[in-house]
Amino acid sequence: MVGLQSTEHAGDNCTPLSDERGSYTTAENGFKEKDATDTHEYDVYGDEDTAEIKYRTMVWWKAAALMLAETVSLGILSIPSAFSSLGMVAGCILVIGLGALATATGYVIGSFKLRYPHVHNMADAGEILAGPIGREVLGAAQVIFIVFLCGSHVLTGLIAFDTITEGASCSVVWAVVTAVVCFICTIPRTLNGISYMSVVSFISILAAIFITMITVGVNGHTGTVTASAHLTFAKGFLAVTDIIFAYAGHVAFFTFIAEMKKPEDFPKTLYTLQICDTTLYLIVGIVVYAFVGDTAVAPALGNTGQLVRKIAYGIALPTIIIAGVVNGHVCAKLVFVRIFRRNGMKSKHMNSHTFTGWATWIAICLAIWALAFVIAEVIPFFNDLLGVISAVFASWFTYGISGIFWLHLTPRSERWTTTKQKAKTIFWSLVVMMGALIMVAGLYASIVSIIDGYKSGGFPGPFSCVSRAL
Structure with missing residues (x-):
């Protein structure tokens, strides 16, 4: 393992992290199991018995609430328009398959975290995979991706406020x-302090989505529904x-697991998330598309009449805010830990109510x-840029990087060695x-979408007061 193992003091205000020493033997499934000998693994937050600020306090269902709030919030709003482009059959297959x-x-990702307890974020994982270069590349990618996600919440928030108020004020104000x-x-x-807000976000x-589905059902069929679609590659993808x-x-799973009381409970959290979001995506995609058809728009709340749209956005405001939070x-925790953790040492500012710690955090x-x-305000083609960012980062953080993790965990x-292992190796390589x-x-x-947007003149100017109401 590379780095993060030194026990030398990084400064007068630093104390050593608790040191979990153990090596790992290989299990039949190809992952590693802990064995008490001589490596220098440690938890990122150290011994919290006497800490003023305790981070590892979440039970599994609170972590599930956080993951649902982060994942379902904005993702579900784009599902009906995806069905509209792809058709009913391809939409269902992709939602279930992906x-x-x-x-x-x-x-x-959960197995990688249990194998390396000190991993708190993608930067730590990158260091294990590729040394200091891997740490900087994956760390920077994670921060950039999340900041752009935060930007998408700012943009969605101003759209919601503009829709509710019918553009009564400059959209920059709402941003x-x-x-x-x-x-x-x-x-x-x-994160434990935010988990209760996440429950509100999910509700x-x-x-908001159920109001939308009920409304489109009452309005009846307004568009054409097809089993398949004929698209250009760019629009289809x-x-x-x-x-x-x-x-x-x-992208946030390592940080969530790091603040769980029992990281080994992560599979329960993961299955709860995936069962809930896949089921919801299918229901929303099928129901809204079945009634709205090829006229479906994104965000999904825009598929209703003006009054109901205002109500739906008003109800959805908590999730727009909380999921962004x-x-x-x-993102803030990644930077904070990077500042106050050095070579196996953590500063007292991480676990204490010090002025420096709070000032840095704020x-x-x-x-x-x-x-x-x-x-969100400066870039005129923000939605398409978010597509670029998602293509570059989400493709790896959600899918590709886990294949690399599996190959790293399996000698x-x-x-x-066996037919089963060969199949696994081929699968994760794919x-x-x-x-x-x-x-x-x-x-x-x-x-291609950005180029088409410029040709059609569909992009607003930076810091424009033009209403973004749907």
Whole structure:
């Protein structure tokens, strides 16, 4: 294992992390099992018995609530339009297939975390895979991806406020309001403190979606429904990336597991997430598309009449805010841990109510939401840019990187020993190739969409007061 094993003091304010020493023997399934001998693994937060701020406090269902809030919130809103582009059959197959694969890749992330207890984020995993270069590349990618996700919540928030108020104020004002509220709610230092808000978030999006489904059902069939669709590659793959984005919560899994009381309970959390989100995506996609057909729009709440649309967006506001807060908190925690953890040491500011610790935390949160606001306002083709970012990062964080994790966890000498192991090795190698394919195809489709948007003049100017109401 590379790095993070030194026991030298990084400074006067640092204390050593608790050191879990143990080596790993190989199990029949190819993963590693802990064995008490001589390696230097440790938990990122160390011994919390006397800590003022305790991070590892979440039970599995709270982690599930966080993951549902982060994953389902905005992802579910794009599903009906994806069905509209792909057709009913392809839409259902992709939702089920990509959901099942996301379950498998999420399980591997959990196994990697248990094998390396010190891993808190993708940067730590990158260091294990490829040394300092891997750490910087994956760490930067994770921060960039999450900041853009936060930007998408700022943009969705201003659209919601504009829709509710019928553009009564400059849309930039609503972007500021959304960013400020998200910043304030991100300030709690532990994920356990945000988990209760996540329950509210999940109830919020469920209520908004059910109102939408009931309304389109009452309105009756307004569009054409097809079993399949005839699309250009670019438009078809853009719809596929919408479904991929709906499962793109894996980027935060390491951080969620790090704050669970029992990391070994993660499979229960993962299965809860995947059963719930796959079921919801199928129901929403089938019901809304069955009634709205090829006229379906994204976000899904826009498929109703004006009054109901206002009500649905009002009910959905908590999930727009809280899901953004979860992403913002994870991003802030990555930076915070990077600052106050050095070579196997953690600063007292991580677990204590010090002025330096709180000032640093608040400054990081402020910077994240300020960047999210600027990105959402300055870039005229933000939605398409988010497609580019998702193609580059979600393709790997949700799918490809887990294949690399599996290959790392399984020694070469054991990959081809039995028929079962051979099948697994081929499968996970294909997953890595799939991540690369999604990245290339998604980039192409998103760039084509940006070019088409410029040709049609469909992009607003930066910091424009033009209403974004649906």
